[in-house]
Amino acid sequence: MADDDMTASPLLDSELYKQIVAVTGPSGVLTGTDVSSRSCDPLCMTPTLAGMIIRPADIEQLARVISLCARFNQPMVVQGGRTGVAGGAYSEPDDVVISLERMNKIEDICVSSQTAVVQAGVTIEALQNAVQAQGLFYPIDLGSKGTATLGGTIATNAGGNRVIRWGMTRQNILGIEAVLADGTLVSSLGRLLKNNTGYDLKHLFIGSEGTFGVVSRAVVKLVPLPSTHYVAFVSVASFDKVVALLARARRLPILSAFEVMWSDFYSLVAPDALNKGPVAPGQPYYILIEGLGYNETADRMIFNEFLEEALASELMVDAVVAASEKQCQDFWRVREGTEAIVREMSPFIAFDVSVEIPCVEAYLSAVREALCTPYPEARFVTFGHLGDNNIHLGITVGPHTHEVAHHIEQLVYAALPRFGGAITAEHGIGQFKKAFMKEQKSSGEKEVMRRMRAAMDPARLINREVMF
DSSP states (O other), X not given: OOOSOOOSOGGGGSHHHHHHHHHHOGGGEEOTHHHHTSBSOTTTOOBOOOSEEEOOSSHHHHHHHHHHHHHTTOOEEEESSSOOSSSTTOOOTTOEEEEOTTOOOEEEEETTTTEEEEETTOBHHHHHHHHHTTTEEOOOOOTTTTTOBHHHHHHHTOOOTTHXXXXXXXXXXXXXXXXXXXXXXXXXOOOOSOOOSSOOTHHHHTTSTTSSOEEEXXXXXXXXXXXXXXXXXXXXSOHHHHHHHHHHHTTOTTEEEEEEEEHHHHHHHHXXXXXXXXXXXOOSEEEEEEEEESOHHHHHHHHHHHHHHXXXXXXOSEEEEOSSHHHHHHHHHHHTOOHHHHHHHOSOEEEEEEOOGGGHHHHHHHHHHHHHTTOTTOEEEEEEEGGGTEEEEEEEOSXXXXXXXXXXXXXXXXXXXXXXXXXXXXXXXXXXXXXGGGGTSOXXXXXXXXXXXXXXXXXXXXXXXXXX
């Protein structure tokens, strides 16, 4: 419902506002405190500043709204579940926000082709629940799956916990429908695994962070619902042994997650999640290893044999296997426990870097050394999806952390080129990492990106402050 305060933004007196309301109806537009009360950042709880939030109910309304904004040269910011931490959902007072929250239908689930046609506003959890009822599984799994939407995960090419088995969002999308910055509808909703008829346009939009258009629907690729679930929580004495254990784990046909937690993370989060950790403290590394499969007898045997052999080879100090599905979830609560980090470390800066596996520990040592010289009070939490090169860092230097955020970012990112790294593995560039993009791409890559954006959105109307 639109807010009664009609003086909050000059946009509300405009012809554009009147025409948009005519398209969506009054309930399709939010204004005033209905806008500002919405956070666009789950960590900082930053309010949305846009003049209005437009909530189209279907693809026709979405295309007409974007066409109107283009006609009036109106900048747009696209919002999904607002779970991103790179600033992609941030807006300015002269922006309008387009939210796809009302486009939240799962239109079709096809068991024989193992696909589903899904609107962009559907949450990942809702999608998983719906396909599970049909004996299928959507493997992209995020801690924020109850709020994160399919459209947002496509725009950022989200990864999550099971990339080591099923890949990023890109590997799980077969087709896409999107609306360009001028209102043109591009429908490429094919269900085919093989289709070599020209450019594969879906890849233009996946990972583009909304800069090429607004994703409205997608065909997602599904897999049979796993019937077995095993989770082990282990402690390891050295990083070399972590890498050796990962190499062995990759041979498991059921391996679905290999989540590494450094001691700074485990000592903070484990007691908060379970009163005490699954395994005894005192080691530098802790790992959650998950297997999902389809054969109870065979899967249990190979999972247990893997752990027994690793213990016998002294790759692990200790190991505990979940005895029930509830205990599996309890172990995952440790890995996904962010409440303690927010409570104990705020204000902090979250980093999402990608580093070649053999270089991870050397990179982290370089970062800690670089930070602790100017900021001896620096505190870290370190964890990540090691099997796909992705390390998450939380860093605080005290109450003034955000005041020196750019300097901290410079120090964290400066070491990456030496170790074959990237400034973002899965969160995206958004607005927060724009200043560092130029160091990530060659001059040729940057020129191609500039030309592509100019061709798709020459006026830079959609997500104008995102990426570069």
